[in-house]
Amino acid sequence: MSPEGEQTPQRELGVSQEPGGELRVRLSGDWYLRHGLPPLEAVRQALADQPDTRRIAFATEGVTGWDSSIVTFARQVAELCPDKVEVDISGLPEGARGLYELAEAVPEREGARSDEKGPSFLEQIGLATLALRDGAVDMVAFVGEVSVAMGQLLRGRARFRRVDLGLMLQHSGADALPIVTLISLLVGLILAFVGAVQLEQFGAAVYVADLVAIAMTREMGAMMTAIVMAGRTGAAFAAQLGSMKVNQEIDALRTMGISPLEYLVLPRMLALSLMMPLLCIYADLVGIIGGAVIGIGMLDVAPTTYIQHTIEATTFTNLFGGIFKASVYGVLVALSGCLRGMQSGDSASAVGDATTAAVVTSIVLIICTSGLFAVLFYILDI
């Protein structure tokens, strides 16, 4: 680009040499942000051509309209100049001069700009490992604190509002019924279908009843409810506690000497741990009904036979094994929801991260525990 380069007929930028080692940047026409900034190239070129430039000045008589684009340009020019070059802004429009001076008025605070580079790959691995360890420590510490709070509760000294507990019971119990109904009905249907295809080959379609009853009570009822509750209620716990943290509501509790663990976490833990077994029983029942729809409706098993088989398969150990698992899952979901919520950073996006982390942690814990239970139950021959 030549020093006298033209952009458009309305907007012109030129650089000319004046006596006494002065460069004059001439602007005319409309310069608005929406058209982009004045190009620096001409000035850079002129400075390179004239290494003994001592002054740089602006001439803006021809400017018909401007906004901060001109001020930004002047600052860029000033930055471009070597230290020995004096920048004279007296030629800028009056308002632009005011803005320029205002921007220069406050010196950059010492140490404000951080020149830190991001960590290298190896460092990142190290940091991630350390973070993993810290995460585990935090979790153990949190479990410990919750246990202490539970101890307070057992001694009748825990402080929380009964109303909160009631509200939480409703949120994590009755309000969850529609989604639990839908999911377990479908799981029952699916189990029956999958079983029917295989069992019909042996003429043993009636055993669909046993299959559905055992699978629902022993495994699926608890696990599906837990996963639904992780997405529904665990996430809500994390979001609630996270936004309370952003809002300094948790700080307010602490300074009043009220433990947020007792006041906020305890009612949530209690509610979910109490409601999960009940939801699990309900899910078992709905799942069995779903299976029966297929067994009785499509496979033409006699209703009495189907019910008979179902009752026989629903043994005490199967039923209570499932309920026991559900209770454990309930504690895990509530724990991870509350833990991630309390760990949340104090910005809107941090609350989102906390919610995601809560759901991921819950589901990972549920699946791992479920695997552990499968092995344990096998060894113990339950």
Place this chain on the structure above:
Amino acid sequence: MATSETADSRRSETAAEHLGVRDLTMAYGSFVLQRGLDFSVNRGDVFIIMGGSGCGKSTLLRHMIGLKEPAQGEVFYDGESFTRASDDRRNEILRSVGVTYQTGGLWSSMTLAENVSVPLGEYTDLTPAEMREVSALKLALVGLRGFEDYYPSQISGGMQKRAGLARAIALDPSVLFFDEPSAGLDPISSHLLDQLILQLRDSLGATVVIVTHELASIFAIGNNSVFLDAKSRTMIAHGDPKYLREHAESPDVRAFLNRGSAPED
């Protein structure tokens, strides 16, 4: 937009109306907060919306920028009805408006530079490097040089407020709204912010509307005002606050502007 044209027209017709509020009634459902509000904000004014707590100052501001719809009446920008304008036209009008919210209203997942760059990216064709230059300028204007890469949660409340102002002036607005700019600031920061508002008004050639009940700010920078009264639910004074302090008809206004000790007639 600080064109030399508008600067000239400001000088020639000093009393040109920039914003107009006509017979405005604000209501939450059937609860009428204020009725019969009718005033003009002139070009280049520093206009103060004042009144006791809970009288509807911030709500009036929200009506003026279209965040709430009037129950009755209209808001005008440059003689054009904003209330009756289409959504597209409203957005166009709002492009020349900058708003600073009480707690900054910064997007917490973005750095300060990114916050300022959002309107630039939406409404200009600047390259990312240019946007960064412009946002550095805006942050420097509010005294936050070098804080471009900080997240809102990493800086103090006063700085968040100033960063909010930097974002509000990103597109060189012709009207600047402030919701309680000095709330939560120490007297010195508050004074500096007042000076900054004046300097920006002069340099950008903008009209400024401020919701506040800080007397120091009201007298230091306001040259026009409206006083909302919670009891009678309407405006009971309109004019230069320095004049109103001594000569307002209503003793309530004089009491407010004299910190409760109204001079006897």
